[in-house]
Amino acid sequence: MKESILSKRSSKLPSxxxxxxxxxxxxxxxxxxxxxxxxxxxxxxxxxxxxxxxxELSKKLGESITLRHIAGARDIPGFNEFQNxxxxxxxxMMVSHGGNGVSFLQEKVDYDYSNYSSxxxxxxxxxxxxxxxxxxxxxxxxxxxVPDGIALALLTCGPDKSVEAYKQCFDEEVLWVNGMSSxxxxxxxxxxxxxxxxxxxxxxxxxxxxxxEEGNVETWFTHGLLDKDSGNHVDDPxxxxxxxxxxxxxxxxxxxxGELYDAYKLVKSYRDALQKAIWVRKGNPNTERLRRAxxxxxxxxxxxxxxxxxxGKYEWIxxxxxxxxxAILKGLTTRNSLTTLIEWNRSVFGLDxxxxxxxxx
Amino acid sequence: MAEYLLWMIAGSIxxxxxGIVPAVGATTGLLAIFSFISYFDSTPYLGVVFCMAAVAGxxxxxxxxxxxxxxxxxxxxxxxxxxGYPLSRQGRAIYALSAAIFTSTLSGVFWGCLVFLFLPYYxxxxxxxxxxxxxxxxxxxxxxxxxxxxxxKIRSVLAILLGLFIGSIGTDPVTAxxxxxxxxxxxxDGVQLVPLVxxxxxxxxxxxxxxxxxxxxxxxxxxxxxxxxxxxxxxHNRWLAMRGGAIGAIIGAxxxxxxxxxxxxxxxxxxxxxxxxxxxxxxxxxxxxPEGANNAQKATSMIPTVLFGIPGxxxxxxxxxxxxxxxxxxxxxxxxxxREFFAAMxxxxxAASVLVMFICLFINRYLELLTAIPFKYYSMVVFxxxxxxxxxxxxxxxDYAMLAIASVLGMLCKHYRFSRPSLxxxxxxxxxxxxxxxxxxxxxxxxxVIQRPGFLVISAITLFLLYxxxxxxxxxxFV
Numbered sequence: 001m002k003e004s005i006l007s008k009r010s011s012k013l014p015s016x017x018x019x020x021x022x023x024x025x026x027x028x029x030x031x032x033x034x035x036x037x038x039x040x041x042x043x044x045x046x047x048x049x050x051x052x053x054x055x056e057l058s059k060k061l062g063e064s065i066t067l068r069h070i071a072g073a074r075d076i077p078g079f080n081e082f083q084n085x086x087x088x089x090x091x092x093m094m095v096s097h098g099g100n101g102v103s104f105l106q107e108k109v110d111y112d113y114s115n116y117s118s119x120x121x122x123x124x125x126x127x128x129x130x131x132x133x134x135x136x137x138x139x140x141x142x143x144x145x146v147p148d149g150i151a152l153a154l155l156t157c158g159p160d161k162s163v164e165a166y167k168q169c170f171d172e173e174v175l176w177v178n179g180m181s182s183x184x185x186x187x188x189x190x191x192x193x194x195x196x197x198x199x200x201x202x203x204x205x206x207x208x209x210x211x212x213e214e215g216n217v218e219t220w221f222t223h224g225l226l227d228k229d230s231g232n233h234v235d236d237p238x239x240x241x242x243x244x245x246x247x248x249x250x251x252x253x254x255x256x257x258g259e260l261y262d263a264y265k266l267v268k269s270y271r272d273a274l275q276k277a278i279w280v281r282k283g284n285p286n287t288e289r290l291r292r293a294x295x296x297x298x299x300x301x302x303x304x305x306x307x308x309x310x311x312g313k314y315e316w317i318x319x320x321x322x323x324x325x326x327a328i329l330k331g332l333t334t335r336n337s338l339t340t341l342i343e344w345n346r347s348v349f350g351l352d353x354x355x356x357x358x359x360x361x
Numbered sequence: 362m363a364e365y366l367l368w369m370i371a372g373s374i375x376x377x378x379x380g381i382v383p384a385v386g387a388t389t390g391l392l393a394i395f396s397f398i399s400y401f402d403s404t405p406y407l408g409v410v411f412c413m414a415a416v417a418g419x420x421x422x423x424x425x426x427x428x429x430x431x432x433x434x435x436x437x438x439x440x441x442x443x444x445g446y447p448l449s450r451q452g453r454a455i456y457a458l459s460a461a462i463f464t465s466t467l468s469g470v471f472w473g474c475l476v477f478l479f480l481p482y483y484x485x486x487x488x489x490x491x492x493x494x495x496x497x498x499x500x501x502x503x504x505x506x507x508x509x510x511x512x513x514k515i516r517s518v519l520a521i522l523l524g525l526f527i528g529s530i531g532t533d534p535v536t537a538x539x540x541x542x543x544x545x546x547x548x549x550d551g552v553q554l555v556p557l558v559x560x561x562x563x564x565x566x567x568x569x570x571x572x573x574x575x576x577x578x579x580x581x582x583x584x585x586x587x588x589x590x591x592x593x594x595x596x597h598n599r600w601l602a603m604r605g606g607a608i609g610a611i612i613g614a615x616x617x618x619x620x621x622x623x624x625x626x627x628x629x630x631x632x633x634x635x636x637x638x639x640x641x642x643x644x645x646x647x648x649x650x651p652e653g654a655n656n657a658q659k660a661t662s663m664i665p666t667v668l669f670g671i672p673g674x675x676x677x678x679x680x681x682x683x684x685x686x687x688x689x690x691x692x693x694x695x696x697x698x699x700r701e702f703f704a705a706m707x708x709x710x711x712a713a714s715v716l717v718m719f720i721c722l723f724i725n726r727y728l729e730l731l732t733a734i735p736f737k738y739y740s741m742v743v744f745x746x747x748x749x750x751x752x753x754x755x756x757x758x759x760d761y762a763m764l765a766i767a768s769v770l771g772m773l774c775k776h777y778r779f780s781r782p783s784l785x786x787x788x789x790x791x792x793x794x795x796x797x798x799x800x801x802x803x804x805x806x807x808x809x810v811i812q813r814p815g816f817l818v819i820s821a822i823t824l825f826l827l828y829x830x831x832x833x834x835x836x837x838x839f840v
Binding site: 077186187 | 696797799
């Protein structure tokens with residue numbers, strides 16, 4: 001909110017000698033070989049991830065990588081600026097996250113994944129935990145939480161319902177609580193005002209795992225991981241047996257299906273498969289060099305150790321395979337699934353979502 | 362530890378410099394830190410130490426220009442002018458300064474210890490403050506700031522409404538779409554804090570400082586004797602200093618208040634408690650009272666700021682922004698488990714309070730000479746730093762335009778007596794008022810809410826302040 005202040009910021013300025021430091025920064029900036037554009041302010045999850053990647057990748061490239069933060073408005077302006085201007089600089093890479101994927105699917109944005117080549121991406125999942133003594137679901141709203149909200153509707157209301165029936169059931173069974181930041185959400189979950197919470201795996205370990213160990217909270221489900229070969233979702237090895245589809249089948253005895261489930265699969269794929277990704281413009285002459293360096297990085301045990309410690313044990317998808325993921329996402333975007341998603345967003349979540357004809361496969 | 366010490370010293374010196382510059386208080390000083398806060402990206406706790414030391418240093422030293430030049434060193438040091446400046450005109454500036462510095466330090470350390478050393482243990486309180494209590498607190502802050510800071514009640518309420526509107530510009534929390542941006546994409550992420558604060562407070566005060574005629578500087582005689590007399594005066598009036606500190610502490614702990622009101626209330630208390638004595642002509646009690654409140658208020662302002670993410674005063678709002686940049690989110694449960702953060706905050710504030718006292722005592726006589734430099738010379742440097750901080754958002758013309766718009770707004774508010782603190786606090790709380798209202802409505806029924814003791818207590822305080830504010834004609838008029 002108000003605190004999201006500085007975006008196109010410089011790097012370091014020694015406090016006591018501002019002017020001199022600014023000159024020094026100018027010099028160091030000019031020496032940078034590559035730049036990673038991050039659509040959020042320093043300290044955010046994607047920013048921290050990009051910092052780690054930049055450090056490890058620059059070792060393999062033998063060239064420096066600086067981070068440039070263009071924050072604001074739910075991380076959309078930075079990506080838009082890449083699309084409209086920065087992508088034409090061959091030394092600039094774009095770092096995006098799952099929220100950008102959801103915004104691309106359901107909002108007016110300038111950026112378009114089909115214009116870019118994937119350098120590397122990390123396919124993550126989101127984990128949901130709940131209080132064991134939960135009486136009614138209360139969950140933090142937000143456009144990035146759309147897949148979670150639809151999953152709650154499916155899991156709570158059961159199989160074989162029309163979209164209208166799901167809407168009615170969701171209104172009765174789920175309190176969709178607007179306007180909570182991640183910090184407020186965690187606090188509200190501790191106070192049991194929210195009975196269900198969601199986190200990425202690293203944050204889940206940090207914030208929810210202690211409550212699980214106390215015996216008061218349990219992991220409910222994860223969204224699973226998109227398999228780049230089959231195009232289906234598979235179990236997250238970090239949370240075995242807790243993939244949404246498996247939990248649904250255990251709860252209701254049948255696999256999930258129907259229009260709303262298709263919309264769910266679509267939106268969760270855009271969010272989770274593109275959870276952390278690095279892009280350059282199609283035709284960028286540095287593409288192959290960057291991909292090679294990325295491959296070296298993920299095969300380096302030391303770099304792998306760093307990622308496992310700080311992010312979790314998640315698979316990297318490098319180069320053409322990343323472009324394949326984008327193709328899978330395009331294939332999932334049918335007129336029906338996108339229409340259902342947009343209508344659901346508008347009527348149930350109150351979001352100002354937009355149907356984009358250009359996305360339909 | 363050596364790094365902590367180094368940055369505490371650096372922050373203290375920065376705070377001292379900021380403090381002695383007329384019209385540049387902790388808020389403006391913190392604002393300028395935005396231009397180099399990225400230096401602490403990888404060492405955020407050193408940034409916390411630096412910022413807290415800067416707060417302590419500037420709060421203690423903003424007395425200089427109030428006493429020596431009759432220009433408020435900061436909004437919160439304005440009350441010290443009334444009796445401090447006449448003392449300076451009598452050639453007793455060092456006496457007044459020493460008394461002010463000793464009082465500020467003692468009060469800052471005492472209340473700082475109570476706040477910072479025990480703040481982690483207050484964390485359980487957070488779990489008792491649910492969404493309805495937080496909503497009630499934000500309303501309390503708005504009522505407090507609108508009715509107690511200015512005698513122009515209607516204009517304060519209008520300033521609140523304007524602040525709420527400005528705060529609502531950006532993204533709708535429900536629909537996630539832009540609102541009130543008038544097609545200007547620059548506003549998609551809302552009006553930024555830095556240019557708004559700079560425009561509302563720093564620029565109008567700088568302009569007023571330039572317009573004000575420089576006063577004749579009269580150096581003090583007998584530095585040593587006056588320092589000793591200042592210390593004695595604090596000892597003789599220790600209970601007045603303590604009461605001033607308590608007033609400052611209470612005001613500081615109320616979210617959204619702080620600033621000048623604590624000092625003026627303490628000054629009023631000093632006058633009321635010493636009936637028959639003449640004030641306004643160089644009574645040292647008129648310096649000790651408000652100076653007691655000054656640093657205590659800064660310390661306790663951190664309680665609502667840290668525990669609830671609700672700024673206790675304008676400086677705390679800027680501090681929240683700085684800490685947010687360092688990925689330290691006020692009011693988050695994660696922060697409450699972060700002992701290193703609390704240690705950094707306590708060390709920065711407490712150690713700097715003590716260090717600044719020694720620095721001041723050592724260089725009092727030289728600072729006295731420094732502040733004799735005409736304001737117009739260094740005001741340009743201060744202005745340049747502020748502009749630099751404001752144009753870090755995009756670096757484009759829009760940043761300059763936003764600063765210009767906010768500056769015009771600030772000058773209009775100052776001229777027409779619309780409360781700027783009210784406007785700022787409402788702007789900061791706007792998003793919280795909206796989202797907490799939505800959350801309370803979603804999660805609780807009216808019956809649930811009125812059965813919550815915390816909500817009822819805060820609501821009762823709010824109603825009392827509302828009654829007090831409406832029925833009393835305030836003599837304080839800070840706009």
